[in-house]
Amino acid sequence: MSGSGAAVGAHLDQGLPGTAPVVLRERGQCEVFCGLSSIVWLHRKMHDAFFLVVGSRTCAHLLQSAAGVMIFAEPRFATAILQERDLAGMADCMEELDGVVTRLLARRGDIRTLFLVGSCPSEVIKLDLHKAAERLTRAQAGVEGHQVKVLAFSGSGLETTFTQGEDQCVAALVPELPRAPVGERNLLVVGTLADVVQDQFGRLFDALDIGPVHFLPGTDTRAFPPLGDGTSVLFAQPFFNETAGLLAARGARLLSAPFPFGVEGTLGWLAAAARAWGVSDARFDAVTAAPAARAQRALIRYTEVLAGRRITFLPDSQLEIPLARFLARECGMALVEVGTPYLDRRAMQPELDLLPAGVRLVEGQDVDRQLERIAADRPDLTVCGLGLANPLEALGLRTKWSIELVFTPIHGFEQAADLAELFARPLIRSARLKV
């Protein structure tokens, strides 16, 4: 270890080894996407939804640049670009929006739910998209045979970071969930999961006799799962702060668990549901032992590559803490620094409890300082956004794009090795290259 030079120690207290993680806060330039980028995977999950960003050309440009999503001929997202005349009050923004929505829905008869997505400019000019959504929904109610539900949420970078866009979107769905009869139990799994992963979890819950199980968001935005005081909620992703509050307010019980990454995380996550359903330990072990053992076997190939290697996470997707826990505890990696855009204690406590003592945990960002620390620490692997990856590679540092972690199925037992492989690949590649 090349040590974390004097300049680093000067403004970051790393905490004493053997104690709970000390959280250090930084403020400066944040090199993260805004919540709009969530649309990239949300629109793939919700097959009958369209996402209309009300914003600027920057929003449109971000959406098409962020993930190289131009493979879609006519995607189910678009931007209503505010123009000079909208801002100068020469045009009534609401009338303009109505016009855009009408044209859009006329083109796309396949759309059942339309999300109006707020952006930085729409928030600064205080465009009330919730009101617009209500009005447009009412207008739709009169249209025969083509009823579209219009909802609104914010993906603005003033308020949301990257994956928080999904939180805002799902939060907008919560009021739509029908009330479950009093005392009727069900399990609600919140967070976009790949279809294959959803099916795997469904089979495990079945075997544990936990159910009925619903997943939110689902592919059909018209089939809403019921929600009531008998509902227990498991979060599949760590970024559902707003949604959690709304679900709790509707009487749902939020289960506290680590997130289902790696064998340990998946076991802990399933166990939280099993406890809530009173599943016996014997039953739980009988159901999970085989897939857990299989996952562990699959992991070995990659832990050989990862063990002892040093990793730094730049704050980005909010998955940093759970993934750091997985890589440290199941793959034997050494955590140099774990950055997170913001720390949601409620969601993260079970994860924080599992993190190795004395880890350098940084909330917020000052990207220039963080890059200086990386240059000094020279970790074997840095998890970062697309804008920073090549410049770090050019310094001879290996990187992993964080956006891949939200686009790839990484949850659960069967994907544990795939998850490890994502981190092992840059190291394996680096070992292969002789140029």
Place this chain on the structure above:
Amino acid sequence: MQLTVWTYEGPPHIGAMRIAASMRGVHCVLHAPQGDTYADLLFTMIERSERRPPVTYTTFKARDLGTDTAELLKTCVQGVHERFRPDLLLVGEACTAELLQDQAGTLAKSMGLPIPVVPLELSAYSRQENWGASETFYQVVRRLLHAQVPQPGSPPRERVSGQRPKANLLGPTALGFRCRDDVTEVTRLLNAIGVDVNLVAPLGASPADIARIPEADFNCCLYPEVALSVCSWLERMFKQPTVKTIPIGVGATQDFLREIGALTGIDVTAALAAQASRLPWYSRSVDSTYLTGKRVYIFADATHAIAAARICAEELGFQVVGLGTYGRELARDVRAAAERYGIEALITDDYLEVEAQVAELHPELVLGTQMERHIAKRLGIPCAVIGAPFHVQDCPARYAPQMGFEGTNVIFDTWVHPLMMGLEEHLLTMFRGDFEFHDAAAPSHLPTQATTTAQPAQTEMAQPQTPQASAPSVTPAPGGPLAWALDAERELKKIPFFVRGKARRNTELFAAERGIQMITVETLYDAKAHFGR
């Protein structure tokens, strides 16, 4: 409000970033929220840049709006000055900050930094990326040269006799199409006729270099989208002439040399006679006969679109059936060019409008940007990328200029390659029902995936087909539905698939015009005789 699915250009501050990222010793501060930092990846991913663009964002958040975003900007500017020590600072606002009216540029200018601070007014809600680049470049040049502007009426600078003339190459930028290689090629071209390059800007130039602009005898305006306003200003203020021909294509490169010859008094006949391009012979060689009259659709930035049209028409023997641009600034030039080919230019930044026109015109080759590549892929039409915006694969490792004589060689290969090869095409016409070669088989020299992409089902993965995603169908003729007799339909299928669409369209048009409702084999051949190939 403008409904936008894909956008050709980014917002104007991306243009400002391109200027900053092109230059040395320049840093740009953008007053912008955190999400706007995505723009870094355009440089580091598409161009595989090894350094971050020299841009710092204030990344204000909702909580800052209640307090003092102006103070945040000042702290940021001060921090940038201390950390990066630039020779020149650009300060501008992205769309959201423009609404806050912090006057970022003016504010930074008033801070008394010991370096030139150039405030940028970027008009995020009315302008776009290329304008932003042009405006930023202009402001930088003006700021660095205003002290040198000669008195009105002073005579233009005289070249020292015996000294080789010097030229500035203006306009190449980061994220410009093939700028890196064009600069090398044009430099070679000029050196060969005895002209030295004084400097290239903005690409690779420092503020100190910009200050040397007046030392050159003339400016080459290589990319008018970026450099035209600077060149016009230099012409007015410094009496520095502008060479306006853009050397893309054989004819244009020769015109470029002639224009410089006339300007400098250099005899360029030897350079013109040197046969430095293989394109003329490749185009005249018999294999290229099959290129004759290929219907080509062109849509890109004005510079590359206009150049492509001339190459297609005069140097490859294609027929230009469509020409357009998304850049409104140079729309007039594109309109004039289109008129030369007897067509009307399409000026739009609406991707769907371009797509509709391509579908309607049924070209055999599309030359465009990454957008047109997607359109062409969806419609199953061969395509080559000729201008920005482009993806990472259009930023090749090899030397691949568009300008100069080597550029013409690159262009011949790149544009002809996606087409069916000459003899292959003839054999297909001969043996129509070839069991190994049919709609589902790709041209033999291209990877097999080329045909699967022709199926619209591939575009929206695992999605129910939307009406828009289906292949373009012929609009029913007025005065009754058109039907194909079974044997006519069978005969149509014997026509090679790459011209079948055109044959169907022509036949239906022919039938509709004559009020024929049932198309027979006879109608098919009547139409063929009427339209020719």
